[in-house]
Amino acid sequence: MDALLERLRAGLPAEALITDPDVTASYAHDMASFCDAGAPAVVVFPRTVEEVQHVMRTATALRVPVVPQGARTGLSGAANASDGCIVLSLVKMDRILEISPVDRIAVVEPGVVNATLSRAVNEHGLYYPPDPSSWEMCTIGGNIGTASGGLCCVKYGVTAEYVLGLEVVLADGRLLNTGRRTAKGVAGYDLTRLFVGSEGSLGIVVKAVLALRPMPPQQLVLAAEFPSAAAACDAVCRIMERGHTPSLLELMDRTTVRAVNAMASMGLPETTEALLLCAFDTPDPSADLAAVGKLCAAAGATGVVPADDAAESELLLQARRLSLPALETVKSATMIDDVCVPRSRLGAMLEGTAAIAERFGLTIGVCAHAGDGNTHPVVCFDHTDADESRRARESFDEIMALGLELGGTITGEHGVGVLKKEWLARELGEVGVELQRGIKAAFDPLGLLNPGKLF
Known part of the structure; x- marks a missing residue:
């Protein structure tokens, strides 16, 4: 410990290191349940690339594991500390370095908060689409690490589609540049995409070149x-089959609707079994919503209400963004699943989840990015009740198994971390895991970067 701190202090300002165990303990984990976390030896807050390089050179020399962190809003334990590790918090590296309306790019450091970037590019008439529900807190570095999505994925895609280039500090402290600033480029292997979703296991992202789009018209919601x-x-199937491209297509089940009302008095219809929100940011959104409204009625909707204006639309979107926080108030703890299935199997996924909830005697609310089949079943349970906690964990596993049975994946946007390691192996298969471990060894031969995650 003394040698570690001495070396770190040689290249970092005193205020960049925290060793008080009462403080470091607060950096031991993200927001996931049922994920083990160790006690970090030190938490460091670099502000420059050179300081990150110094941390990694020190870690390599002393064979100390390093766990990179952003805002710790993750839901899979990917940011959880291991015993004796260096927690490398990147939240102080929070500068927007460039916004180019001509090239339609932004160059940012990893600690930039998603909402901060979004508002900054809006001032230039530009739009950064990825918008996780935690966008007011989560950082771009964390979004890149987990390849996060958001409400707009159905039309605009996920984080991976907007990362053009990266600057990455490798495990031994070397600096790697990947990708480009240009609109297209195919030189060599796509290392940029390799880092997106790697959960800090291959290198430390210290700069990102992000693609931007022109600001779309104000969306209206139905x-x-x-x-x-x-x-x-x-x-949902009718809407997609007819060729519509909504900017948002979200679903909240009855449990979720009631939880949102209880927490925020939103006035959502509690008699409904499922509430579908559909938005368009087209030149004539009212016409698109009218067409979708007819499809909803044909599918059996008991009520179809288009928003009159942007303010009413935003109120509906706020209700959806509150879904996960609201479900967290139902019991003392939650496990938030992240199973994505083909759109055509979405109904089977929700019906199967309801059956699992009944079988285990648990409250499981579901909110979903319905347009891309990404469901978030939230298992609510009392963490002080050992039997209920056991049932919660077992139901979580059954939901993931159901997703795989339906041709889906164990995670659409939250990542694997600690929570889903076993399930990643089941999804990838023996050969897939072997090859991914080989990639990990090529970038991090000593296994120092975020050990114990993924596999």
């Missing part, structure tokens, strides 16, 4: 009530 989740999922 809310449709359904007598069953199956009917709502049928509407």
Whole structure:
């Protein structure tokens, strides 16, 4: 410990190191349940690339593991500390270095908060689409680490589609530049995409070149009530089959709707079994919403209400963004799943999840990015009740198994971390895991970067 701190202090300002165990303990984990976390030896807050390089050179010399962190809003334990590690918090590296309206790019450091970047580029008439529900807190570095998505994925895609280039500090302290600033480029292997979603296991992202889009027109939202989740999922299939491209297509089940109302008094219709939100940011969103409204009615909607203006639309979107925080108030703890299935199997996923909830005697609310089949079943349980905690964990596993049975994946945007290591191996298979471990060894031969995550 003394040797570690002495070396770190040689290249870092005193205020960049925290060793008080009461403080370092607060940096031991992210927001996931049922994920082990160790006690970090030290938490460091670099502000420059050179300081990150110094940390990694020190870690390599002393064979000390390093756990990179952003805002710790993750839901899979990917930012959890291991015993004796260096927690490398990148939240102080929070500068927007460049916004170019001509090239339609932004160059940022990893600690920039998603919402801060979004508002900054809006001032230039530009748009950064990825918008996780935690966008007011989560950082771009964390978004890159988990390849996060958001409400707009159905039209605009996920984080990976907006990362053009990266500057990465490798495990031994060398600096690697990947990708480009240009609109296209195919020189060599796509190392940029390799880092996106790697959960800090291959290198430390210290700069990112992000693609931007022109600001779209103000979107309008439609809310449709359904007598069953199956009917709502049928509407989703009809909307996509007819070739519509909504900017948002989100689903909240009855449990979620009631939780949001209880927490924020949003006035959502509690008699509904499923609430579908559909938005368009086209030149004539009212016409698009009218067409979708007819499809919802044909699928059995009991009520279809288009928003009159942007303010009403934003209120509906705020209700959706509050879904996960609201479900967290139902019991003392939650496990938030992240299973993505083909759109055509969305109804089967929701019906299967409801059956699992009944079988285990648990409250499981579901909110979903319905337009891309990404469901978030939230298992609510009392963490002080050993039996209920056991049932919660078992139900979580059954939900993931159901997703794989339906041709889906164990994670659409939250990542693997500690929580889903076993399930990653099941999804990838023996050969897939072997090759991914080989990639990890090529970038991090000593296994110092975020050990114990992924596999």
